[in-house]
Amino acid sequence: MKNKFFRKIEPYIWILPSIILMAVFILIPIIFVFRMSLSDVSKAGIIKGFSGFANFTKVLNSSAFKLVLKNTIVWTVAVVCLSTILGFMLALILNNEFRGRKIARAIMVFPWATTLVIQASAWKFIIDTDYGTLNTLLLRLGIIEQSVNWTPTPEAYFTWEIACGIFVTIPFVTFCVLSGLQSIDSTYYEAATVDGANYWQKLFQITLPLVKSSLTVSTVLNIIYVFNSFPIIWTITKGDPANHTDTLVTYLYKLAFYNGKQGQAAAVSVIGFMILLVCSSVYMIYTLRKGDD
Amino acid sequence: MRKFAALFLSLTLVCGLAACGGGGDNGESSDGGSAPEVQSDEADEADTADEGGSGEGVAINVIAAQYGQNTTKWWDDFVKDFTAEYPDIDLKVEVESWNDIYTVVNTRISNNDAPDILNIDVFANYQADDLLLPAEEFVSKETYDKMYPAFLEQSDVDGTIWAIPDLASARALYYNADILKAANVEVPTTWDELTEACKAIKAYDSKIYPWGVDMTTDEGQAAFAYYTWNNGGGFVDDDNNWALNSAENVEAIEYAISLVNDGYTNSDPANDTRYDLQDMFGAGQVAMMIGPNSIPTYIADGGYSINYEVAPIPTNGGNDSVSAGVMDRFMCFDNGYSDAEIEAIKTFFDFFYEDERYSEWVLMEGFLPATSTGGEILAEADESMASWVDIVGSCNFYPTAKTEWDDVKQGVINVEQQALLGGNVQELLDELQAEIAE
Numbered sequence: 001m002k003n004k005f006f007r008k009i010e011p012y013i014w015i016l017p018s019i020i021l022m023a024v025f026i027l028i029p030i031i032f033v034f035r036m037s038l039s040d041v042s043k044a045g046i047i048k049g050f051s052g053f054a055n056f057t058k059v060l061n062s063s064a065f066k067l068v069l070k071n072t073i074v075w076t077v078a079v080v081c082l083s084t085i086l087g088f089m090l091a092l093i094l095n096n097e098f099r100g101r102k103i104a105r106a107i108m109v110f111p112w113a114t115t116l117v118i119q120a121s122a123w124k125f126i127i128d129t130d131y132g133t134l135n136t137l138l139l140r141l142g143i144i145e146q147s148v149n150w151t152p153t154p155e156a157y158f159t160w161e162i163a164c165g166i167f168v169t170i171p172f173v174t175f176c177v178l179s180g181l182q183s184i185d186s187t188y189y190e191a192a193t194v195d196g197a198n199y200w201q202k203l204f205q206i207t208l209p210l211v212k213s214s215l216t217v218s219t220v221l222n223i224i225y226v227f228n229s230f231p232i233i234w235t236i237t238k239g240d241p242a243n244h245t246d247t248l249v250t251y252l253y254k255l256a257f258y259n260g261k262q263g264q265a266a267a268v269s270v271i272g273f274m275i276l277l278v279c280s281s282v283y284m285i286y287t288l289r290k291g292d293d
Numbered sequence: 294m295r296k297f298a299a300l301f302l303s304l305t306l307v308c309g310l311a312a313c314g315g316g317g318d319n320g321e322s323s324d325g326g327s328a329p330e331v332q333s334d335e336a337d338e339a340d341t342a343d344e345g346g347s348g349e350g351v352a353i354n355v356i357a358a359q360y361g362q363n364t365t366k367w368w369d370d371f372v373k374d375f376t377a378e379y380p381d382i383d384l385k386v387e388v389e390s391w392n393d394i395y396t397v398v399n400t401r402i403s404n405n406d407a408p409d410i411l412n413i414d415v416f417a418n419y420q421a422d423d424l425l426l427p428a429e430e431f432v433s434k435e436t437y438d439k440m441y442p443a444f445l446e447q448s449d450v451d452g453t454i455w456a457i458p459d460l461a462s463a464r465a466l467y468y469n470a471d472i473l474k475a476a477n478v479e480v481p482t483t484w485d486e487l488t489e490a491c492k493a494i495k496a497y498d499s500k501i502y503p504w505g506v507d508m509t510t511d512e513g514q515a516a517f518a519y520y521t522w523n524n525g526g527g528f529v530d531d532d533n534n535w536a537l538n539s540a541e542n543v544e545a546i547e548y549a550i551s552l553v554n555d556g557y558t559n560s561d562p563a564n565d566t567r568y569d570l571q572d573m574f575g576a577g578q579v580a581m582m583i584g585p586n587s588i589p590t591y592i593a594d595g596g597y598s599i600n601y602e603v604a605p606i607p608t609n610g611g612n613d614s615v616s617a618g619v620m621d622r623f624m625c626f627d628n629g630y631s632d633a634e635i636e637a638i639k640t641f642f643d644f645f646y647e648d649e650r651y652s653e654w655v656l657m658e659g660f661l662p663a664t665s666t667g668g669e670i671l672a673e674a675d676e677s678m679a680s681w682v683d684i685v686g687s688c689n690f691y692p693t694a695k696t697e698w699d700d701v702k703q704g705v706i707n708v709e710q711q712a713l714l715g716g717n718v719q720e721l722l723d724e725l726q727a728e729i730a731e
Binding site for chain 2 (some may be wrong): 043047129254259
């Protein structure tokens, strides 16, 4: 009897530590942020009382928010899509047998293993007009005669930030897809070859369907990581000039710690949370349901 | 058996982690975990004695801003000296970087765990929430009287002084004497002369940026101050009301933007910070820039060897040159102190502002004194310091005593950056003025 009861509750005991950890470090802070977003918070951080949706109204009515939201969507879509395509291509290459494959795989890890702040600082150093290494290199090679301003507009800056984001995201996609590729039985390809399938038919009819679950995982995780990414943009431009390179995360950081508007910052955080929740859920449900079909 | 052992270990781990994150009653916020906390061995012993029930010890908890590499060491020595002289006072000093200090302080305040003493730049937000004690309640009269009155006035709200200055810095025009000589131009004193000088330097060497401008999120408000104050404008009018869209301010910002658009400045004023400019100035790539009194130290530490000199900031319309002053403060949170605790806090400040020790504090990172006695000592010791002491005694300060300052500061930076992108300065300042007045 005792043994039976223990068997029944055993799974719950095993997941209890995870639940406690998640409650303490994830759930409670989320509840605090929701509470703050609905509160009147003084600049010193004291909650003065319930303010309804006043913080949300102020945020949604500000002209900067629309620009920042647009930037966030462009940033997330560009980084996730391009890094997924490039990462997938790299995984296909790394899945082939060739000399130095192990070294190539090890090199792939570097951008992933380096701190984002260091990566972003390096990119900033490379593209700088006055002391950047890109200009120095091109000058030395005689390709240009005088330094080029690689960041003449906010859009140019944002493009470089996206490029940096893609560079650091590719390894994660590559390794996710690579793990999927290695689990594909080679007999599928042999059978397809016997049936006269060409490279593209094998790619779209065998490879893609079979690595779909790996791609789904990497895409969903990347949407969350990239959407919430702070260090790259903060290190390179701090969202300047005039919010033109801000995303929701850098914008809410400025609201909270530069403007002292913690209530509004919490509201931006909640909006970001809801967007992520909806996007990730829709994508996962759609992809997994399609997979079941 | 193995299962039970693993389960036991897991639960122990969770409990341990929970215990680590659950601190807070003892004034040691978990957020400040990475910050260097300064407490001497003697203080540890005093702490143990208190727990033993002597009842005579008083604890003071201080959060101090990290001004540079020497700050933590300076406070370390300070705590040792202080504890040796006052063993009954358990002094703890937590040194926080400027990136973290606001977050740490706000988190502690929202957890009802405000520090006793805070060393930071702004105070108005804490005062507005009735969190502070008036300065005269936590500083002895003797120490209070040492402060420059003009500095104390910067912390005046409704006739009460809420914070005391700990140090200051002032800004002036730095120019590369060799470049100006080669370009055959005099040091500019007016905006017209400045424009002509920029033109001449550009003609001499198109690779040199004649004028350095910083309109970044970090310090764009300083650029606003340099141009508006030297055009007869500023953040507030004579009645201390916000006057951001005055005609003088519009003209000043339009002039600064015209220098950028005419190609006389560094290529990216919205992203080139003061430190970038200082590096470029040190490397001879920027001919002139407005900067703080700490630039000589920065240039020497950076290994640069340029022939530079200092001059007043150029003005317009016959206005006198106005230097921009930046001042940091000490404030005391109202944590319901006993008489013994208030006396301990007064003792702390008397000890800190002892003339010799205070001079060391100011010189530690190359700042300027906020006390008249400290100024006299430094002026006597160093001639170059004497002129800076004069400048800092007469310069303008940001209106940080007003609670809207955070919004104004970020607002003027936004105006500058929008103007760099082609925005209309008058319209932008009108919008900002209306927003602040709401």
